Amino acid sequence: MTKDLRSEVKTAAIEWRDNIPFCSEFDDFYYRSEQPFTEYGVKETEYLFLQQNQLRERWENLFAQQDSSYSVFVIGETGFGTGLNFLSACDLWLKTAPKHWRLQFISTEIRPISLSDIQEIHQGWSVFSELSKQLLDQYPILTPGVHLVELAEGSIQLLLLLGEANQMLKSIAQSPQSFLASYQKKSVDAWFLDGFSPTKNPDMWTDELFETVASLSCEETTFATFTCASAVRKGLVNAGFEAIKIKGFGNKRESLKGNFTGQFKAENLTSTHWHINQLPNQKSNKDVIIIGAGIAGCLTAAALNKKGYKVRIVERHNSAANEGSGNLQAVVYPKLSRQNDALPRVNLTAMTLASRYYQQFWDQGLGSQCGVMLLPDSDKSTLNLQQIAERYTDHKELVTPLDNQQICDISGLTLEAQLGLFFPRLGWLPPQQLCQKILEEENITLLSADIDQIERCSKNNQWILKDQQANIVASAEILVIATAYECANFSQTNFLSVNQLRGQVTYITTDSAINDLKTVICGKGYIAPTSNGVQSCGASYNKGLLSKALRVEDHLANIDTLSKTDPGIAKAIKSEKTDDLKHLDGRANFRCTTNDYLPIVGAVPNAEQFIQQYQALRQDATSTIDSFGSYQPDLYMHCGLGSRGLSYGPLTAEILAAEISGEIPPIERDLSLAMHPARFLIRDLKRRKI
Known part of the structure; x- marks a missing residue:
């Protein structure tokens, strides 16, 4: 089994030598120091990576490619380092490429530079001041995995892969398998093979890395690298690249450039590739309809709109977020673990992206980035918080352990808990206002209709949407279902295993000490700070109850749950007498949950054909079936976000947008498969439930 190298990610130890950043671990400078940076470092990058990959000419030629299947150019890089190559490429892109094209820059790094260090490094980079500011404003918390950062209003997308280069690129x-690595996906167009030299960092410059780089390439792919080491040249040639020696920059004698000339022969599958669609990804237009205008639908619309799709949303109500996404306050909720399985890894990736995604809305005064405090409600949860604090001890900007005095100071309340975790970059948002703002800013059309059935017209490759009277409401080539627990109501999706779970939120309007709350507190339940005289707390979990009518017993349960989290919360609400609880306001609606607690995002399988294809899994769950999956043409889903819609939504929307556009997704493959709609069929086949 391949060694998991996620734990190897550590912040780079930076020293300053003659005003140049130096990495003590690899005994090397980040860039040359012969001349001032603006005269040397930028010119070196321009000569070596931009010119040798012919980027200016290639990007200017994009104006003539109006009928291209993709409108994205992809650069792959080993060694993000200071971000110099990235910013140089971005600067040239914005000056030369067509406005309707986008740049995706994929870069690996196992020793990322801390925010404070990279801010210091960038101080002298006046040539990239605006781009640098955008990067630093969105600079991620440096946890292992994939981090999505967007610049230039979404026209530039950075996928920062924190981990060992080969493992992360394969992920x-x-x-x-090499011959399928880029199957039906956009290949990398140009490679910047950078990083510390092979003599300083031999663990990166391996034949395995060159083979992975080749597997993500196509016949138009080029590369450039500063080194001309014989092992590197030989490894690239063996992987299928033509490697040409060129004059090095400055006092360096030789470097390498070239292009991919190899071919991958089809092989027998070594694992079952049920997630790959046997239908070609050939969409004739970029017309999309999304059913459902909740958090999932609106965030998906925004993600697709940035990729150039014409998006309309069909919603049964006259405005967005009137069902499960309609509470006054919703929390970006942290759910971490000391484990490395799919659920906590998805939660970590989603939470860190969400904190950056919502920054723009918090800055505009929508909701509050007041932080979220986790308090234990049992001995087991106390141990869990201790383990989380220990695991992320090097990431104080993500989560900080608190003692009682700190808990009281940050919360603004007198509480009894002796241990807490504080997530300073999180907070709460008003979902209805958020969704409406997204629709307005992205200029998304909202159609009002209650869709009862969907049909595929094979003649014109359109999905037809009909209401309960069988009237045609709209049609589009691409359809996304984002209707929460009602996602399984269509004949094409009735195989889904989802739960309709009622939740009631209590609105507290008492004039008591609870008004002093300064942050969101989460434990057995949650409570948010006051907004317009109201504090939201809750929420109940009523399985099997299908009424939206408010219930006094649920208000009682919500208040009692908060009391169990910390008696100090109960004391802060003390002026709210039990007899008065029946007068409390609130809201009840339904979550869409899954049995594995993970969202549902991806292409919808043709259940009948899919089951037939993979029926051998009933006899042997480890069988390798040599065929791709049968999927409904251009039908996708985004639902099952449970009570974490705000937390999951930005990530799952980007995953789905990448799936639809055939681009490299902002998440590892195993995590994407863990959220795939077809996972239920595969799981049930292996368990002989179908």
Whole structure:
């Protein structure tokens, strides 16, 4: 089994030598120091990576490619380092490429530079001041995995892969097998093979890395690298690249450039590739309809709109977020673990992206980035918080352990808990206002209709949407279902295993000490700070109850749950007498949950054909079936977000947008499969439930 190298990610130890950043671990400078940076470092990058990959000419030629299947150019890089190559490429892109094209820059790094260090490094980079500011404003918390950062209003997308280079690049491929790594996905167009030299960092410059780089390439792919080491040249040639020696920059004698000339022969599958669609990804237009205008639908619309799709949303109500996404306050909720399985890894990736995504809305005064405090409600949860604090001890900007005095100071309340975790970059948002703002800013059309059935017209490759009277409401080539627990109501999706779970939120309007709350507190339940005289707390979990009518017993349960989290919360609400609880306001609606607690995002399988294809899994769950999956043409889903819609939504929307556009997704393959709609069929086949 391949060694998991996620734990190897550590912040780079930076020293300053003659005003140049130096990495003590690899005994090397980040860039040359012969001349001032603006005269040397930028010119070196321009000569070596931009010119040798012919980027200016290639990007100017994009104006003539109006009928291209993709409108994205992809650069792959080993060694993000200071971000110099990235910013140089971005600067040239914005000056030369067509406005309707986008740049995706994928870069690996196992020793990322801390925010404070990279801010200091960038201080002298006046040539990239605006781009640098955008990067630093969105600079991620440096946890292992994939981090999505967007610049220039979404026209530039950075996928920062924190981990060992080869492992991380393999993790975002369509398949671990080379001949399928880029199957039906956009290949990398140009490679910047950078990083510390092979003599300083031999663990990166391996034949395995060159083979992975080749697997993500196509016949138009070029590369450039500063080194001309014989092992590197030989490894690239063996992987299928033509490697040409060129004059090095400055006092360096030789470097390498070239292009991919190899071919991958089809092989027998070594694992079942049920996630790959047997239908070609050939969409004739970029017309999309989304059913459902909740958090999932609106965030998906925004993600697709940035990729150039014409998006309309069909919603049964006259405005957005009137069902499960309609509470006054919703929390970006942290759910971490000391484990490394799919659920906590998805939660970590989603939470860190959400904190950056919502920054723009918090800055505009929508909701509050007041932080979220976790308090234990049992001995077991106390141990869990201790383990989380220990695991993320080097990431104080993500989560900080608190003692009682700190808990009281940050919360603004007198509480009894002796241990807490504080997530300073999180907070709460008003979902209805958020969704409405997204629709307005992205200029998304909202159609009002209650869709009862969907049909595929094979003649014109359109999905037809009909209401309960069988009237045609709208049609589009691409359809996304984002209707929460009602996602399984269509004949094409009735195989889904989802739960309709009622939740009631209590609105507290008492004039008591609870008004002093300064942060969100989460434990057995949650409570948010006051907004317009109201504090939201809750929420109940009523399985099997299908009424939206408010219930006094649920208000009682919500208040009691908060009391169990910390008696100090109960004391802060003390002026709210039990007899008065029946007068409390609130809201009840339904979550869409899954049995594995993970969202549902991806292409919808043709259940009948899919089951027939993979029926051998009933006899042997470890069988390798040599065929791709049968999927409904251009039908996708985004639902099952449970009570974490705000937390999951930005990530799952980007995953789905990448799936629809055939681009490299912002998440590792195993995590994407853990959220795939077809996972239920595969799981039930292996368990002989179908």
